Amino acid sequence: MAFPDIQSFMHLLEQRGELLRVSTPVSSELEITEIADRLVKKGGPAVVFEQVRGSEFPVVMGLMGTRERTALALGVPDLNDLAAKVRHLIDLKGSGGMLGMLGNLPKLRDAMNLPPRRVRSAPVQEVVWRGDEVDLSRIPVLKCWPLDGGPFVTLPLVITRDPETGERNMGMYRMQVMSKNTTGMHWQRHKTGTRHLEKARQKGERLPVAVAIGGDPALIYAATAPLPPIPGLDEFALAGYLRGQRYPVVKGVTVDLDVPANAEFILEGYVDPQEDWVVEGPFGDHTGFYTLPDLYPLFHVTAVTMRRQPVYPATIVGRPPMEDAYLIEASERLFLPAAQLILPEIVDYHMPPAGVAHNLVVVSIRKEFPGQAYKVANGLFGLGQMMFAKVIIVVDEHVKVHDMDAVWREVSQKAVPGRDTLTTRGPIDVLDHSSRGWGYGGKLVIDATTKRPEEIGSNVSSRDAQAADVSPETFVPHVSTELPEFEGVLVQRQTPDGYWLVALNKTRAGQAQELAEAFAAHPAARGVRHLLICDEATDVADLGDVWWTILNNVDPERDVCPVTSQGGTLLAWDGARKLPEEGFVREWPPKIVMDEQIQRRVDARWHLYGLPERWR
Template identity: 85%
Template sequence: MAFPDIQSFMRLLEDRGELLRVDTPVSADLEITELADRLVKKGGPALLFENVVGSEFPVVIGLMGTRERTALALGVTDLDDLAAKVRALIDLGGSGGLGGLLSNLPKLRDAMNLPPRRVKTGPAQEVVWRGDEVDLSKLPILKCWPLDGGPFVTLPLVITKDPETGERNMGMYRMQVMGKNTTGMHWQRHKTGTRHLEKAKRLGQRLEVAVAIGGDPALIYAATAPLPPIPGLDEFALAGYLRGQRYPVMKGVTVDLDVPANAEFILEGYVDPQEPWVTEGPFGDHTGFYTLPDLYPQFHVTAVTMRRRPVYPATIVGRPPMEDAYLIEASERLFLPAAQLVLPEIVDYHMPPAGVAHNLVVVSINKSYPGQAYKVANGLFGLGQMMFAKVIVVVDGGVPVNDFGAVWREVTQKAVPGRDTLTTRGPTDVLDHSSRGWGYGGKLVIDATTKRPEEVGSAVSSRDEQASDLAPEQFAPAVSADLPLFPGALAQTQTPDGYWTVALDKTQPGQARELATTFTAHPAAGGMRHLLIVDEQTNVHDLQDVWWTILNNIDPERDVWVEGGLLVWDGARKLPEEGFVREWPPKIVMDEAVVRRVDALWHLYGLPEQWR
């Protein structure tokens, strides 16, 4: 179903008990984050804060904070239905003749919903602030985490167009408020907004920008989707397809850009490519770590338009699982058919929350020849934003890719370290703090499929170590009670499926490699396949926490190697003395005073105790 706007979606959620109102005064400075974080991690409802200190506008958060709400927002019963919907559109075949054409009319009607529909006016322009009226401090923009550089717009739909071709783009790029009418514009080097700005600079022009806040759930999702470069397919078109009707757009009041007519707020203005860039950040990012300060363009707001009674929608990102995990899953489902067109042996794929999107991709395949796992992994590295993938694990077609424990059991059972692991290099997400360079680093492929005879004939060397010649079917892990001691090793555990995790308080260069040498030579290593070294803040008994830390903190080419027959993963922080020249960012942790405040006020929020 199509929602006219975000408030209609909110009403449906409230009717279903999936949205709760909080009328107690709350602060946009950390307090809303603490409440929203608790509820999203427990699968709780969305929240509407009706009394935000210092602002006349209410805040809604967590609208797509569960798999079920995300499916509802996108007009399907289950997110898996998105793949079927796209597959039906792709398969515009037919038997030919009039009968074949008539059989495809429903599909063609869906395809015709792609272009947006121009309207003259809309509710998003019922109120207009211009010039000196513009004051972003009047909006309830959140400061999400204690070390954030200021308030950030976290759910912006940033609209630009190519100065030469007129190609339209909408993306979701965080925006730090710098003043009453300026923000940062977090356009990373791989983003379309950056290309538009570079063209404007060459042409000696300002780049017009419009930022929609709100719209409807389909458009908010579309702004996050990694669209393939297909002519005529943009975010408005995708939203129209998901809604089943063309998306209503109108011209901005001060910019020559199409803006969603059903938005709650629209910020209009420009970025001047001749201006010096401004320092933006830190920001508690979707990786669960802070992105450190860096230079980005500045957005000048010349007008703000809005509804007469708007609601300010927001999200928070941080330590997973968060709301963005469900948007990522929606993209998985939506683009699975396209991936299968290029790589037909793919059965399914999944990007688990612990991998915060690009750090881990699990793909299952129907395997029919040796080396096919590597063929698929290399093919995925070449598909759009999949180029940012850090670790790809390939499993057999019958393995459920969204069963995190089952996947890692397959790895120990079917992937011999060194023989069935391969490192390479390529582009990385610029938010990856551990890569060897900014936007460039190592990658790892693990072939956890059933091996064919040609794939087990000889061990393949990895670095200076020979792979274990222990065949997967002979692997029988045994947990040892006699675990070694090591300076800085705070906690450790071994699991029956072959993983040995050690939390290391690292204070000296080379300490992790010394630990690996000591531990892999110990008799306790005999029943293990992997040695996972994590930082001192990691719970070694929590599988999700362990892999979240590991995947964030490794460059596979530098930090994953075979030693003593084990695959060692060095997920400890890297030191300048080890040649790591960038500053290592902290993990996101909420201020204890805020946590205590929320605990003390919980009875006033009117929220059930189960979400506390």
């Protein structure tokens, strides 16, 4: 099913009971965030805020806030069907003579539908603000979290063109509103927009930019997708393929760029590479932590075009699970066939919400020889944006990668710390606050597959090794009833599958390392495979919260190490805050937490919103 625009999709969701309307006046500063956050975390509906104080335009949130709505937005019954759709396209065969080629015609027709289609007029240009008419404060841009540096556009489709090759790019980069006609442009060092800006600087030119807000939900998704560098494949082409029809575009009114004809708003303008960059942030980011202020380019808005009655779509990111988790899962499914084309032993893979995309990747494989887990992990590190992965866990083909309880059991039972763990280095997401350097840090591979004799130091012959898998040494987890006390430890518990979870109020350098050594030497460590040291704000009763904290707060090369224990060896994960006295020169960011006053306000007004009590 094709949705020509956001409002068509909203209409369908409303018919299905998946979208509700709030007519009570609400604030774009924090209040909308608190409501939307509660809804997405409880699997609630999308919501339209019809009266936003200070703006004439309504706000819609949570359009892809569940797995089912994301699949519906992308035109498939289930997100797993995206893999079959792509596998159908890439499986072009040239054998079989003329009949074989004729059999490919339907697939080739699909591929020919990829380029966008230029139209002369468009709904998004029904109203035009130019020059002094431009006033971004009239648009209900949200201030999402208490420490945010200001309001941020959170679903922008930022369009640029390579000044040398003419190739188009669309990416989703947050934009902080700086004035009535300027915003920040959060182009990180690895992003295509950064390369385009550098080429414009070398040519002594301004870089034209157009920012679409709204449009076909498939295009919004496409702007987030990690597309491979294939000539002719861009975000418009991906959206066209998902829809089975060429995507309609129109030329901008003040920039020579094609923009989505069916968007709600278009911000047109430029970035001048000769200008000084501006301070942008803080921003409550998808990691669940604030990214701290930094310097980024300034975007000048020369025109705003829109529909006569537009709706402003927005999203929020923060502590998982959030709406972006379903977009990430869509990318998993979409690019699984491509990964399998390069690494055919891959059965499935998953980037769980606790890993906020890049921090954790779980991959299952058909294992045929020793060392294959490391072969696959190294191959993944070389695939596009997978280079940012921090921890890769490799499991056997029968393990369901989306069942994280099962995955962590496999890790504790089959991965011996030190023997079956490998640390390396590479590029890291620049939003990672714990890495040893900006955009550069440690990585960890955990081989949780069933081991071959060669992998455990066995003297079994190679012939016998080919005949059958050899299980690791017997591991008997143990839950101690008497846990040791230690300075700064607030709460601790052990799990039946070999994990020791600790919340530490760290006040001095080296405290986490001392804790790891003291706990490893204690009798309670017998039967423990992993000691997870978290910060004081972590709920150790919630394994998802524990792993979210750990994966955000470790550089594996520095903070994850085997320690000799009562039971052999355990892997100590230091997920506590790092201090300047420990050589950590950057400021450590806070976790995102909503103001208690806003929480109480939303509690008190929930009945006025007209939303069901079960999502409160």
